[in-house]
Amino acid sequence: MLKKTVCLLALVLLLFPLARAEQLTDSERMTFYDDALFVGDSLARMLRNYIVPLREEDPSFFRDAKFYAAYSYQMRTAARERINADDVNLIYKGSPKTMCEIAAALNPPRLFIWCGLNDRIALHIDWAMSYVDRIMELMARYAPDTQVYFISLPPVTRKVENQSHVQAKWDAYNEALSEKCAQVGAVFIDVATDLKGEDGVMLRGISYDGEYHLNEEGNAIVVQTLLEFAQEQYDLGLWTLNGYAVTE
Amino acid sequence: MLAALLLGGCGAKESIPAAVPVSLEDKVFAACKDIGELIRLPAGDLTDLIGIEQEDIREAYWLGSSGLDGREILAIRALDTQAALRAEELLKGYLEQRRQEAKNYLPEVYQLLTDTDVARKNCTLVLCVGADAKAETKALLDGE
Numbered sequence: 001m002l003k004k005t006v007c008l009l010a011l012v013l014l015l016f017p018l019a020r021a022e023q024l025t026d027s028e029r030m031t032f033y034d035d036a037l038f039v040g041d042s043l044a045r046m047l048r049n050y051i052v053p054l055r056e057e058d059p060s061f062f063r064d065a066k067f068y069a070a071y072s073y074q075m076r077t078a079a080r081e082r083i084n085a086d087d088v089n090l091i092y093k094g095s096p097k098t099m100c101e102i103a104a105a106l107n108p109p110r111l112f113i114w115c116g117l118n119d120r121i122a123l124h125i126d127w128a129m130s131y132v133d134r135i136m137e138l139m140a141r142y143a144p145d146t147q148v149y150f151i152s153l154p155p156v157t158r159k160v161e162n163q164s165h166v167q168a169k170w171d172a173y174n175e176a177l178s179e180k181c182a183q184v185g186a187v188f189i190d191v192a193t194d195l196k197g198e199d200g201v202m203l204r205g206i207s208y209d210g211e212y213h214l215n216e217e218g219n220a221i222v223v224q225t226l227l228e229f230a231q232e233q234y235d236l237g238l239w240t241l242n243g244y245a246v247t248e
Numbered sequence: 249m250l251a252a253l254l255l256g257g258c259g260a261k262e263s264i265p266a267a268v269p270v271s272l273e274d275k276v277f278a279a280c281k282d283i284g285e286l287i288r289l290p291a292g293d294l295t296d297l298i299g300i301e302q303e304d305i306r307e308a309y310w311l312g313s314s315g316l317d318g319r320e321i322l323a324i325r326a327l328d329t330q331a332a333l334r335a336e337e338l339l340k341g342y343l344e345q346r347r348q349e350a351k352n353y354l355p356e357v358y359q360l361l362t363d364t365d366v367a368r369k370n371c372t373l374v375l376c377v378g379a380d381a382k383a384e385t386k387a388l389l390d391g392e
Contacts, residue, residue, distance in 0.1 A: 071349040089345075093296060118353075213316065
């Protein structure tokens with residue numbers, strides 16, 4: 001009898017995730033990003049520029065998500081507690097602010113960080129890891145209720161790869177970032193895979209500048225990846241509709 | 249009446265110039281070329297990014313580039329003189345920030361940003377970034 005009960009319980013526990021794996025609609029997945037804060041460099045700025053006109057037509061598209069991004073923003077700057085006037089800083093309501101200050105002011109449920117290109121971060125993985133540590137330490141103090149997400153670097157184009165042979169370093173950085181996130185309580189979002197072709201670099205036709213940045217098609221893929229990520233989080237029971245993150 | 253005419257300017261105590269029938273959106277489309285690819289930037293960002301309070305704005309129209317070419321057109325009709333002066337200060341800070349962003353990153357954009365400035369006429373402010381910024385600014389302020 002006990003054996004049967006244990007087996008039944010094991011079966012229920014095994015099947016429970018499958019029972020949760022309902023396919024949400026895109027509109028439902030989109031709510032994962034309601035009131036989110038996106039911070040970053042030109043990649044984040046161009047993602048915002050992709051989202052803004054779509055949100056004009058449909059206010060539920062990344063509803064009330066805020067974007068603070070500067071062209072040459074660095075992860076090093078994101079890891080600062082105090083403004084350094086020599087840095088390219090984020091501007092919040094007309095004043096330069098650090099990322100943690102903006103997070104404290106907005107207290108978003110989720111913070112998505114997309115930067116590193118301007119630090120040449122893939123060539124300095126050890127620096128990146130220390131920035132992640134610092135960011136998490138700051139966020140624990142400034143916005144402890146905010147879940148932090150780090151978005152991977154996108155792949156480089158074939159042109160850049162032929163010139164600089166950096167994709168392997170980009171991939172190594174993304175892997176290191178993923179592992180680091182798991183260690184420190186952040187969440188890693190892999191946008192690189194969906195942006196890659198079979199040759200392991202950026203898909204043809206989705207680059208804005210032939211180098212690092214994404215055009216409208218590329219950003220559409222990123223948005224789709226973000227929606228799929230929301231589905232994954234839902235499937236894992238880490239998020240519920242009409243609510244924010246389930247406690248970790 | 250003569251005194252009112254002599255005062256000029258704008259504001260709660262001074263008379264606001266006779267209603268300008270043309271919307272800022274119409275003026276932008278008349279004055280600025282090659283704006284079909286620009287995106288309409290949200291009015292909320294005038295506050296969230298630049299710091300201009302919504303209550304200081306009577307009307308605004310804001311277009312920006314979806315890419316990295318720096319193109320931008322912002323026209324604001326402020327509520328009154330004081331609001332216009334506040335907004336002017338904040339816009340100058342915003343322009344300076346854009347210059348700092350672009351300086352070592354996008355040299356061509358940096359050049360466009362250094363070749364332009366925030367312009368004000370009465371309660372109307374304009375910031376144009378682009379190859380024809382001067383002409384666009386003049387056209388947008390005309391009649392304000």
